[in-house]
Amino acid sequence: MTQFDRRTVIAGALAGSIIGAEDARAQSPRVPLIATEEAYATPEFMAALDAGPPGMTQAEKTYTALLRGGAGAGASELNRKLCNIDARLAEMDANGVDMHLLSVTIPGPQAFPPKEGARVARSLNDGLAAIIRAHPTRFAGLAAIAPQDPEASVAEIERARKDLALNGVIINSHSFGEYLDEPKFRPILAALEAQDMPLYLHPRSPSQAMIGPYENYGLSGALWGYGADGSMHLLRMIFGGVFDEFPRLKVVLGHMGEGIPYYFMRVDNRYRNLMARGGEKLGLKPLKQLPSQYFKSNIYITTSGTFSHQVLAYCLEILGAERILFAIDYPYERSEEAVRFIRSATLSQIDAERICFRNAQTLFRIKNPVLPKS
Incomplete structure (x- = not known):
């Protein structure tokens, strides 16, 4: 991590805190942009979601219908x-x-019964590979899987890596209310590690067991529920010992880490305190590192939908530019807002390059873009 004086970092963030403000430091030559959380779908897939598959919660059905302007594959912008x-x-x-x-896009193949979900995943991945072949300098892709069918998921991870040359895997949080720390999903995690396929852990509305208090005031969606769901899922993986068992597993979390970086001190402190008092009685396991340290060894975050220079400065200070990737969250966020944010951020040239494209290029093995020489 590039070393910054804390006051300099925060002052620089405040100076450029309004999106669209004059650049605090020009990035020259123009730094390329690889956006890393960009949703897509097919008309057939959207029509299948309109039919209300059993893995979607009612809150998800209501929320997505509102965003999309109603049912129908061509219903909305x-x-x-x-x-x-x-x-x-x-x-x-x-x-x-x-x-x-x-x-x-959420909830992906995880909305469907196991065998159907596996079929949907294969179809989506074949279509995604075709898009990339047609536009190899403009698109890379994350393979969809159906974790509710672990055996099929393992096979699809291997196919996505070896036959389709896809760049990682997307899992939209829980599958029928189950999370990746549970033993049944260990073969999936082992396959991700063996194939060196980064996992993008994308949030969705809280599971049916968790949804109750989120059903009022629109809290079940991106306003709050997605972040609550995504952060809990990753913390379950950390405290479940997933990264101790699979030390080469790489996980990417959007929206500047779904709030977890702001709780590093609190989570580490409570973990130490509880373990000293017999935390095993609460289900805590001894970990090889403090919880926050897995963000330096296994976890990356992206800027998707969090276009704040103050937040970026904080994450730079505690994580370093090596762990941050640019993302938009297209089409749920506006491209112009995301680009203005990153172009006007106070960044050294090397950190701008890391966040804007180099980290993505390395992590996801992206080889095709015409990018500036080092």
């Missing part, structure tokens, strides 16, 4: 952006975004 590659390319060009790392 959001659907058009999810499904239309030409429209996506036009928006990328208009905003200077060089590449999208595509991943299927």
Whole structure:
């Protein structure tokens, strides 16, 4: 991590805290942008979601219908952006975004019964690979899997890596209320590690067992519920010993870490305190590192939907630019807002390059973009 004086970092963030403000430091030459949390879908997939598969909670059905303007594969502008590659390319060009790392929109194949979900995943991945072949310098992709069918998921991870040359895997949090720390999913985690496939852990509405208090005031969706769900899922993986068992597993969490970085001190402190008092009685396990330290060994975060220079400065200070990747969260967030944010951030040239494209290029093994020489 580039060393910064804390007051300098925070002062620089405050100086550029309003999106669209004059650049505090020009990034020259123009730093390429690889956006790493960019949703896509097919009309067939959206129609299947409209039918209300059993793995969707009622809150998800209501929330997604509201965002999309109602049912029907062509019902809204959001659907058009999810499904239309030409429209996506036009928006990328208009905003200077060089590449999208595509991943299927929530809830993905996890909405369907196991065998059907596995079939949906294969179909989506075949289609995604075709998009990338047609536009190899503009798109890379994350394979979808159906964790509710672990055996099929392992096979699909291997196929995605070896046959389709995809760049990682997307899992949209819980599958029928089950989380990745549970023993039944260990073969999936082992396959991810063996194939060196980074996992993008994307949030969704809280599971049916958790949803109750979130059902009022719109809290079940991106307003709060997604972050609560995503952060809990990753903490379950940390405290469940997943990263001790699979030390080479790489996980990416969006939205500047779903709030977890702001609780590093609290979580580490409570973990130490409880373990000293017999925390095993609460189900705590001895870990090889403090909880926050897995963010330096196994976990990356992205800027998706969190376009704040103050937040970026904080995450830079405690994680370093090596652990942060640029993302938009297209089409749920505005490309122009995300690009203005990152272009006006107070960053050294090397940190700008790391966040904007180099970290993504390395982590996801992206080889095709024409990028500036080192």
